[in-house]
Amino acid sequence: MYTIAEFTSRWQRLHHPSMNVDGDVVFFYEIYVRLHRLAEQYAAGFDEQFILSLLLYTENTIAVGLDGVYEYRYRSVGDVVFRWCESLDMGADATSQVDSLVSEAVSRAGCSALRQWMTECVLSGDFSRISGMMAWFPCEDPVMWHIFPDLRFREVMFRRLTGDWQTARQMLWADLAFNWRDKRGYSLADTLSKQFRYEVSFAEGKEKDRLKEAAESLDAIRSERLDTYTVIGRKDGRTLTLLHRDGREFRDVIFPAPVSENVQSRPLAAQLVTYNDKTYINGSAVWLNKEALPVWNGETNWSDILKKEQDAAKLTFFTTMFGKRLSLYEDLYTVPEDPEEACYADMGIYFDEPNIFDFLGCMKPEN
Structure with a gap:
C-alpha cells in the first residue's frame, strides 16, 4: 500500500501535467486505503494499478460523470464497479461493499480538482x-x-x-x-x-x-475532420486564410507554430476547430504537394474508414452481464427504434434483458 506521499506522486502522474491534484488528493487517498483493504480481504489477487483504475473512475464520476454516461449508453462497458469486482473474483458481499464505498465517495465529495x-x-x-x-x-x-x-x-x-x-x-x-x-x-x-x-x-x-x-x-465549438485545404491568404506568421476543397473559406485560421512566407496556394491536410469565435488547426497540419491534392479526397477516405470500422464491429462479439451475446456493431452503432425504449436504454435499462422493472415485479412501461 502506498504512503500518502507515494500516492500523491503517483496520483499526479496519472493526470494531465497541467492539472494540480492537491485540492482533493487527501480525499482520494482515504478512498484508496479503504479500497485497498477490501481488496486485501476479498480479492484473489490485485496490483496497485488496478486499485487506482477504480479510483480514477470514481474521480470521473464525482467531477462530471462522463464515464457514467457511456457506462449506461453502451452495454459493452457494463457496470464498471461490478466488472472490477468480478475481475478480482470478489463475492457478492465484497462487491456490495465496494459499490457502497464508491457511492459514498461520490455523495460526500466536496471540491473536485478534475472539474x-x-x-x-x-x-x-x-x-x-x-x-x-x-x-x-x-x-x-x-x-x-x-x-x-x-x-x-x-x-x-x-x-x-x-x-x-x-x-x-x-x-x-x-x-x-x-x-x-x-x-x-x-x-x-x-x-x-x-x-x-x-x-x-x-x-x-x-x-x-x-x-x-x-x-x-x-x-459553441465547431469542428472539421481531417481534409484538404489551399492557402489563399496570409495575415501574419501564424494566421492564414484557407479554402476547403468544397469551396468553403476559413478566414484567420490560427496555426500552432509559425508558417513560412512562401505558402500562398500551397495545399495542406488539417483538422480545424472553431472555439471562442476563432478557428484553429487541431493537431498538426501536413503540407502536401500539388500532385497529392487531387488524390487525397477526404470524403472518400472517411467513407472508406467508417465502413471498415463498422464491418470490423460486425465481426466482434461480447457477452453482457446477463449473458446476452451481441455484436459490437449493435452496441456502438444502433439504438432502439422505439423512442421510449431508446430513452430507457440510455439509462442502462434494456427491455431484452432483466432490468429494474423485472426486479421490482412491475410491468414494463406501456407505449
Missing part, C-alpha cells in the same frame, strides 16, 4: 489548453476506449499522411476529441456540456456561474 481543471481549460480562451484537456479523455480514459470503433484504420490513414507514428497518434487523439460522435450523435464536447449543466444544479456561487459559462463555450 476545476476542466472548467479552467474551457474558460481560458487558450485553444492549446482546451484541446489538451479534450484529447486527454480519449487518450487516457479506459471507459472511452471501450466505445471507440477499431481505430487501426484511422491510425493507418494518419500514419500515411504524417510519416511517423507519434504525430499520427496526436492527430488521432485530436480527431477523437472533437470529431468523433457517439451512437446518439453527440460529440465529446456536447456530452461534457450536458454534464456541466447537470452539475450546475449542485453548485453554488461562482462555481455555478463558471459551469454555465463553460457549458456555453463547449456548445
Whole structure:
C-alpha cells in the first residue's frame, strides 16, 4: 500500500501535467486505503494499478460523470464497479461493499480538482489548453476506449499522411476529441456540456456561474475532420486564410507554430476547430504537394474508414452481464427504434434483458 506521499506522486502522474491534484488528493487517498483493504480481504489477487483504475473512475464520476454516461449508453462497458469486482473474483458481499464505498465517495465529495481543471481549460480562451484537456479523455480514459470503433484504420490513414507514428497518434487523439460522435450523435464536447449543466444544479456561487459559462463555450465549438485545404491568404506568421476543397473559406485560421512566407496556394491536410469565435488547426497540419491534392479526397477516405470500422464491429462479439451475446456493431452503432425504449436504454435499462422493472415485479412501461 502506498504512503500518502507515494500516492500523491503517483496520483499526479496519472493526470494531465497541467492539472494540480492537491485540492482533493487527501480525499482520494482515504478512498484508496479503504479500497485497498477490501481488496486485501476479498480479492484473489490485485496490483496497485488496478486499485487506482477504480479510483480514477470514481474521480470521473464525482467531477462530471462522463464515464457514467457511456457506462449506461453502451452495454459493452457494463457496470464498471461490478466488472472490477468480478475481475478480482470478489463475492457478492465484497462487491456490495465496494459499490457502497464508491457511492459514498461520490455523495460526500466536496471540491473536485478534475472539474476545476476542466472548467479552467474551457474558460481560458487558450485553444492549446482546451484541446489538451479534450484529447486527454480519449487518450487516457479506459471507459472511452471501450466505445471507440477499431481505430487501426484511422491510425493507418494518419500514419500515411504524417510519416511517423507519434504525430499520427496526436492527430488521432485530436480527431477523437472533437470529431468523433457517439451512437446518439453527440460529440465529446456536447456530452461534457450536458454534464456541466447537470452539475450546475449542485453548485453554488461562482462555481455555478463558471459551469454555465463553460457549458456555453463547449456548445459553441465547431469542428472539421481531417481534409484538404489551399492557402489563399496570409495575415501574419501564424494566421492564414484557407479554402476547403468544397469551396468553403476559413478566414484567420490560427496555426500552432509559425508558417513560412512562401505558402500562398500551397495545399495542406488539417483538422480545424472553431472555439471562442476563432478557428484553429487541431493537431498538426501536413503540407502536401500539388500532385497529392487531387488524390487525397477526404470524403472518400472517411467513407472508406467508417465502413471498415463498422464491418470490423460486425465481426466482434461480447457477452453482457446477463449473458446476452451481441455484436459490437449493435452496441456502438444502433439504438432502439422505439423512442421510449431508446430513452430507457440510455439509462442502462434494456427491455431484452432483466432490468429494474423485472426486479421490482412491475410491468414494463406501456407505449
